[in-house]
Amino acid sequence: YDNSKQGSIAIAKTIAALIKAKEQENKPCVLGLATGSSPKQLYAELVRMHREEGLSFKHVTTFNLDEYYPIDADALQSYKRFMHTNLFNHIDILPQNIHIPDGSIPKDQVKAHCVAYEAAIEAAGGIDLQVLGIGNNGHIGFNEPGSNLFSKTRLITLDNSTRLANSFEFTSVSQVPRLAITMGISTILKARKIILMAWGPLKAPVVQMAAEGAVTDHVPASLLQHHDDVSFFMDTAAATELT
Numbered sequence: 001y002d003n004s005k006q007g008s009i010a011i012a013k014t015i016a017a018l019i020k021a022k023e024q025e026n027k028p029c030v031l032g033l034a035t036g037s038s039p040k041q042l043y044a045e046l047v048r049m050h051r052e053e054g055l056s057f058k059h060v061t062t063f064n065l066d067e068y069y070p071i072d073a074d075a076l077q078s079y080k081r082f083m084h085t086n087l088f089n090h091i092d093i094l095p096q097n098i099h100i101p102d103g104s105i106p107k108d109q110v111k112a113h114c115v116a117y118e119a120a121i122e123a124a125g126g127i128d129l130q131v132l133g134i135g136n137n138g139h140i141g142f143n144e145p146g147s148n149l150f151s152k153t154r155l156i157t158l159d160n161s162t163r164l165a166n167s168f169e170f171t172s173v174s175q176v177p178r179l180a181i182t183m184g185i186s187t188i189l190k191a192r193k194i195i196l197m198a199w200g201p202l203k204a205p206v207v208q209m210a211a212e213g214a215v216t217d218h219v220p221a222s223l224l225q226h227h228d229d230v231s232f233f234m235d236t237a238a239a240t241e242l243t
């Protein structure tokens with residue numbers, strides 16, 4: 001796409017078509033969602049489609065990829081807050097259909113919470129479409145380099161490069177939580193369809209490695225090459241290093 005807005009609109013159209021197709025089958029549509037700067041225009045377009053074109057999210061269930069740990073649910077930087085501010089507050093999704101890993105639970109409950117998160121995805125019928133961004137180090141969700149193919153929802157230590165990349169949301173890098181709860185690589189690969197979005201020149205090297213490089217857990221996004229239905233949506237700047 002010429003720019004991220006056009007790419008985001010194209011993803012929004014894909015999502016809207018899926019929601020409508022599932023509605024016709026009388027089935028809920030299960031979306032896996034990401035946070036960060038990459039999906040902001042996508043969410044703005046979905047909100048616009050809801051307001052202006054009557055796109056309904058009443059039969060949509062969502063599972064977010066990740067959340068910082070520990071973090072207060074209403075902290076400015078929490079992904080729960082991000083999702084409500086950028087999407088959920090402006091559409092007709094039912095609150096009980098929203099799922100985001102809980103970054104505010106005590107540590108001794110995290111393991112059970114992660115197991116329950118996987119079970120909730122299964123109970124919802126699995127994820128129809130997973131939306132992903134990509135970290136400069138190749139992470140998807142917060143599956144940092146070294147995350148393996150079989151990983152599930154779990155607590156993970158954030159890379160320093162990730163904490164640095166996300167520090168602009170906090171007062172300083174030392175305020176960025178050291179841990180996060182993230183869906184695993186296997187959780188992501190179980191989605192029936194995957195869309196990864198990458199905008200801007202900074203993503204060009206990692207997109208090239210993920211799409212055309214070796215399949216290795218050093219670049220977790222390269223593990224997507226194992227999946228049969230993955231699309232990368234990019235602007236021209238992010239695509240410059242593809243051969």
Ligand code: F6R
Nearest residue numbers: 034035036037038133134135141
């Ligand atoms: C966030 C997430 C991360 C981001 C990635 C890119 O939920 O899963 O993998 O997608 O860190 O972040 P941005 O879009 O801010 O460049």
